[in-house]
Amino acid sequence: MPKTKHNRITVKDLARDLGMSVSTVSRAFYPDAVIAEATRKAVLKRASEIGYRPNPFAQSLITKKTQIVGMVVSDLTNPFYPEVMTRLTALLQQQGMNVMLASAQQPDGIDEAVDLLLTYQPDLMIVLATNLKSHARERCEAAGSPVIFFNRLSADGLGFGISCDNIEGGRRAANYLADLGHHDLLYVSAFPDASTNIERRQGFCEQAERRGLPRPQVIEAGEFTYGAGYAAGLSLKNLPVRPDGVLCANDIVAIGFIEGVQEGIGLRVPEDISVIGYDDIAMAAWPSHRLTTIAQPLDEMMAATAELARELATSADVEQRTLHLTPGPLVERGTVASRRKSDE
């Protein structure tokens, strides 16, 4: 025997072993199937004894359900996403679903990767990348895979979405800075098309004005990266008015921004300028950064995603909707100081 071909246990084997028909054995694995409870138990017991699991390929050929969720990632320089990716994967796997990845180096490679992935007919797709072109959603849906946008809205507002109230988050940051006596605010903007960026900015700026402060200045950093934040920090000196309180589009931008401000123009944080981030990634809590930030309620967001995934994998017609969770708490650490005393 030249090839030691791997011989998996099949329904047939199990059926013979149990003295039942394959139909009966098969039914044991479907909760809704009509089968005597005693029979089901016997089958399941024996199955786990001999290590039988239905072949998912054969299953999905018939059921048209694959238990596969496609995950689209690209911009992983933001530590927020690796964290989400692995935790979400773990959660989904607990529900018996498996995660397939689509990833590409160049932004244009992602389309091809998604196509390849669609070949496996995932029950749904989850998009973690911030820069996915919107036509990708249509391609997925045409292939029978609804898509969930995690932590962002699709450009056209369609599709499924899991998002936080980023407008409210922006407002909170403005209120917090206003309460502590800050006067001249700044928003450091990242990827201009990202809904998170747009909403945070909007909430922050509007609330600042509502509190009677001048309309916040804005620096366009352009990307959700450390480097973009750093450059923004350096460019602070070009601003007509020197701000005393800043909200950055997210943590990684804030961390870069602080560094740029400190090294580039020698301002001290928080003595000279207060900075708030957004996300509360693990790095924000590091002693190097001690970043005050608005947390994302990650657990809730992921639980909601997992639940929606289960729904999409089960039911045929689920109405498209976007879940808007409330933002997590503002986590006070070391990058915001009170300006109260100096006011008086």
Place this chain on the structure above:
Amino acid sequence: MPKTKHNRITVKDLARDLGMSVSTVSRAFYPDAVIAEATRKAVLKRASEIGYRPNPFAQSLITKKTQIVGMVVSDLTNPFYPEVMTRLTALLQQQGMNVMLASAQQPDGIDEAVDLLLTYQPDLMIVLATNLKSHARERCEAAGSPVIFFNRLSADGLGFGISCDNIEGGRRAANYLADLGHHDLLYVSAFPDASTNIERRQGFCEQAERRGLPRPQVIEAGEFTYGAGYAAGLSLKNLPVRPDGVLCANDIVAIGFIEGVQEGIGLRVPEDISVIGYDDIAMAAWPSHRLTTIAQPLDEMMAATAELARELATSADVEQRTLHLTPGPLVERGTVASRRKSDE
């Protein structure tokens, strides 16, 4: 029609369209199949026109090849791995393979995740987690999926491996520090069972002695994390001799260590103490860190992995082996100073 069931194009459709048999159409997709070249071209042309792709589930039911590679991840607090994960995925997808993830929060959950993944009979598995128990490899191979350990050796030395010469890397660090006049060295150890940790330590310590320096002291940080590095930095003061040159098990440990040393005991880096990391993750180049470090030749490592993956997915019997690449260059940045002058 209540259910708008998604109707995929099948071989039958394409065969009818072309006036051929399904056998012929099928053969067009297999380079080794016996088929007239003109026929193949016609089939492929029409297929791409109407968007037909063979159903991989039906395919693998027969071929026993799935084009799926299982990727096992767990410890993603180390930024090295997300980077590897996404770039490797992109590479593999270019070869027509898809990546399925196994991830778990608790270390013991990973076994279950791997089992679920094995259900899909991946052609091979790639292990990125540093803490995978060795029996997992046997489970995978028993299920017909050979496993590649990326950037580590399995405990028993079996399986496939892609690794760098970490002993040589450790030596280089020792030489570099010795050349610059350092005298009292320290190795900050991370996960004690990890082959990378063991080898780097060994190369570093042995070479230091070979250069006539006292045997380096060792702090056991215990993990490949920022927190462990930070704690190690704080504990520096407990050492009998204060070291002037340090190699940390990897970059993230080094970054934490530097922070701990600076904040905790007020030593300056590199004026009072030089620190070298390992990996050259993106973060090491950030202005906040400017970490001198020994780079991993990531491109080569990933290319080697992708090639091995292709081989494993194609051939039946590939001999188990571990590739030992040469380490990347020592990247000089800002955390090592010369002690030459003070020596004289």
Place this chain on the structure above:
DNA sequence: CTGAAAGCGCTTACAG
């Protein structure tokens, strides 16, 4: 070089 037929490992109407 091509086609008809069997079969991969399952599920699911259809009878009983």
Place this chain on the structure above:
DNA sequence: CTGAAAGCGCTTACAG
């Protein structure tokens, strides 16, 4: 409640 049969979308000996 259970079983025999058809069939999911493919590939691959086997004839011709």
